[in-house]
Amino acid sequence: MDWQAQFKETFGIKWPKLLESLGQTVYMLGWALLIGAVIGLLLALLLVLCRKGGLKQNRVVYAIVNVYVNIVRSMPFIITLVFVFPLTRLIVGKTYGSTAMLVPLVIYISPYMARLIENSLLEVSPGVIEAAQAMGATTRQIITRFLLPEALPSIVLAMTTGTVGLLGATAMAGYVGGGGVGDLALTYGYQRYNFPLLILTIVILVVFVQLLQLLGNRVSGKLRKHR
Amino acid sequence: MIQINHAVKTFAEGKEAVHALRDVSLTVEKGDIYGIVGFSGAGKSTLLRLVNGLEKPDSGNVVVAGQDLSKLSQKELLLLRRKIGMVFQQFNLLEGKTVKHNVSIPLLLAGTPKKEVEARVKEVLRFVELEEKENAYVSQLSGGQKQRVGIARALATSPDILLCDEATSALDPQTTESILLLLKKVNREMGVTILLITHQMQVIQMICNRVAVMEYGKVVEEGSVLSVFGTPKEEVTKRFVRTVINDQIPEKFISLVRNEQRNQQVELLKFIGDAVKEPLIANLCRMDGLEVNILGATIQEMQGSVMSVFILQLIGSGERIALAEEKIDSAGALRERMVLEA
Incomplete structure (x- = not known):
C-alpha cells in the first residue's frame, strides 16, 4: 500500500482534501487578517487621536467608535456570522464559501484588532509625542514618523494575538460553509466518529498557532532590538 | 524676544x-x-x-x-x-x-x-x-x-x-x-x-x-x-x-552666641562683585572696644562676578556697634542684623 492509500485508511479522507482544507483556512485567515488589520488600525487611530487628551480630541467620534467596538466584541462570532448574512449576500452575492466568510470574519476581527492596536499606541511615551509637537510636526507626521514606528514592535505582537483569535473564528466559519480545517474536523471528523482525523486537525492547528507565535515574537524582537 | x-x-x-x-x-x-x-x-x-x-x-x-x-x-x-x-x-x-x-x-x-x-x-x-x-x-x-x-x-x-x-x-x-x-x-x-x-x-x-x-x-x-x-x-x-548660599549661623557657633554675656550683635554681610574696595573686616578688627568674630563665610561665583557672604559677631558697647554698622554701610556692603531665636 502506498502512503496515500495509507493516509485514506487512517484518516478517512483523501490527502488532497486535507491540502484543500488547509488552503481554505490560510485563504480566510490571510485575507481577513489583512483587511481586518487595516480597518483595525484605522479604528485604533481614531480611538487614540479622538480620546480625551488626544491630538484631535473629539468626543462624538470617540464615543461612536468606542461603542461600536464594544458591541461587536461582545457578540460571539457564531452569532455575528449569521447576523450579517444579509450583508454578506449583498457584498459577495452568496452566504457560503470561503470568500463569503471573509465578511463576518473581518467584521469580527477588526474591532478586536482595534482594541489591541489601541493599547500598543497608548504605550508610546507621551513625551515623545510632545517632542514631536514641539518640533512643529503635523498630525500626519506625528502618526507616520513617531506614533506608528514607536508602537510597531508592540503592534506586531498584538496582531499575532489577534491572528490566533481569528484562526478560531475561521473554524466556525468553515462549519457554516467556509471550508477549511475547522470544517474538516467537524464534518469529517466529529460527525463521522473519525477520531484520528479529529486528532490530526488539532495537531495541525496547534502547530499552526505555534508557528504564528514564533514568527510574531521573532519579528517583534527584531524591531525591538535596539531598545 | x-x-x-x-x-x-x-x-x-x-x-x-x-x-x-x-x-x-x-x-x-x-x-x-x-x-x-x-x-x-x-x-x-x-x-x-x-x-x-x-x-x-x-x-x-x-x-x-x-x-x-x-x-x-x-x-x-x-x-x-x-x-x-x-x-x-x-x-x-x-x-x-x-x-x-x-x-x-x-x-x-x-x-x-x-x-x-x-x-x-x-x-x-x-x-x-x-x-x-x-x-x-x-x-x-x-x-x-x-x-x-x-x-x-x-x-x-x-x-x-x-x-x-x-x-x-x-x-x-x-x-x-x-x-x-x-x-x-x-x-x-x-x-x-x-x-x-x-x-x-x-x-x-x-x-x-x-x-x-x-x-x-x-x-x-x-x-x-x-x-x-x-x-x-x-x-x-x-x-x-x-540652597546654594548658606547664610545661617553654623550650628556649632549658636551656643557661642547664646552664652555671650557681653553686649553683642550678629550681622549678615554680603559683598557683590568688587563693590567693596577697602579692607572692611580688617578695619573693623582695628576698632577700639570692639571684638569681631567671623562665624561663617562663603564665596560664590555667578555671572562672571563674585558674591561673598560673612556672618560676623560684633561684641562691644551699643555705641561701638552702631559705629561699626555705619562703617559697613558706607563701605557698600549689604548688611542685615540677625536675630537669634530663643
Whole structure:
C-alpha cells in the first residue's frame, strides 16, 4: 500500500482534501487578517487621536467608535456570522464559501484588532509625542514618523494575538460553509466518529498557532532590538 | 524676544480647578539665559509651554519674535515651532533609533533636502561633541549623552530660542555641569536665547543672567541673578537662595552666641562683585572696644562676578556697634542684623 492509500485508511479522507482544507483556512485567515488589520488600525487611530487628551480630541467620534467596538466584541462570532448574512449576500452575492466568510470574519476581527492596536499606541511615551509637537510636526507626521514606528514592535505582537483569535473564528466559519480545517474536523471528523482525523486537525492547528507565535515574537524582537 | 502678558491658565482636574498660572507677565530679551525657578506645581511647566503654543492661555497673550501666538494659524504656529527648540528632562528621544536618525527628524519634518540634512546633522553633533556616536543607538548612550542628543535635535533647525524643561534634573551633578556648560556655549556661540525652568538653584547660579521665582502660579520675584541672589525679598526666594548660599549661623557657633554675656550683635554681610574696595573686616578688627568674630563665610561665583557672604559677631558697647554698622554701610556692603531665636 502506498502512503496515500495509507493516509485514506487512517484518516478517512483523501490527502488532497486535507491540502484543500488547509488552503481554505490560510485563504480566510490571510485575507481577513489583512483587511481586518487595516480597518483595525484605522479604528485604533481614531480611538487614540479622538480620546480625551488626544491630538484631535473629539468626543462624538470617540464615543461612536468606542461603542461600536464594544458591541461587536461582545457578540460571539457564531452569532455575528449569521447576523450579517444579509450583508454578506449583498457584498459577495452568496452566504457560503470561503470568500463569503471573509465578511463576518473581518467584521469580527477588526474591532478586536482595534482594541489591541489601541493599547500598543497608548504605550508610546507621551513625551515623545510632545517632542514631536514641539518640533512643529503635523498630525500626519506625528502618526507616520513617531506614533506608528514607536508602537510597531508592540503592534506586531498584538496582531499575532489577534491572528490566533481569528484562526478560531475561521473554524466556525468553515462549519457554516467556509471550508477549511475547522470544517474538516467537524464534518469529517466529529460527525463521522473519525477520531484520528479529529486528532490530526488539532495537531495541525496547534502547530499552526505555534508557528504564528514564533514568527510574531521573532519579528517583534527584531524591531525591538535596539531598545 | 519672548513676552508673556497677564497669562492665566486653569486646568480642570475632576471637579477641582487647578490654577496653573494666575496673571503671569514676563519678558525675555534676545540673548538672555532666563531661568524660572520654583517648586513642583508652581506652574513653571505650563509657563514654558505657552512659548511654543503647546499650552494656550485662557486669557492674556504671548508674543514670540514679534508674533502674537493667538493670532497665528495652525500652519504658522507649526512654522514658528521649528524656530523654537525644546529640550526635556526625560530626553524624549526615539530610543530604538540611531543618534543620526533622531537629530535628522526635525529637518526631515521641515522638508530639508537629504544632502543638507546629512551636513547639518554632522555639524550639530560636532557642536555637542557626539560626532563619533552618530551611528550609535540612543538606548546605548548614558544620560548625559542622551541629553546632548536632545540638545543637538533641538538645534538642528537653527532655532532662535531654546526652551529647556528641567533639562538637567535627571542627571548626576557632574553631568549636570557639563550640560549647563554646553547650554552656555549654545547661547554664546550660536546666539540662541534660552528660557529654562528648574527647581535647582545651582542651575540658575551657573548659567542664567536673569531669574524669575514662581510660587502658586505667580511670579513672586524677578530680576538679574546677582540682585535676586544678593537681596532676595520673598520667603520662597530666600529658601531657594539658601540652597546654594548658606547664610545661617553654623550650628556649632549658636551656643557661642547664646552664652555671650557681653553686649553683642550678629550681622549678615554680603559683598557683590568688587563693590567693596577697602579692607572692611580688617578695619573693623582695628576698632577700639570692639571684638569681631567671623562665624561663617562663603564665596560664590555667578555671572562672571563674585558674591561673598560673612556672618560676623560684633561684641562691644551699643555705641561701638552702631559705629561699626555705619562703617559697613558706607563701605557698600549689604548688611542685615540677625536675630537669634530663643
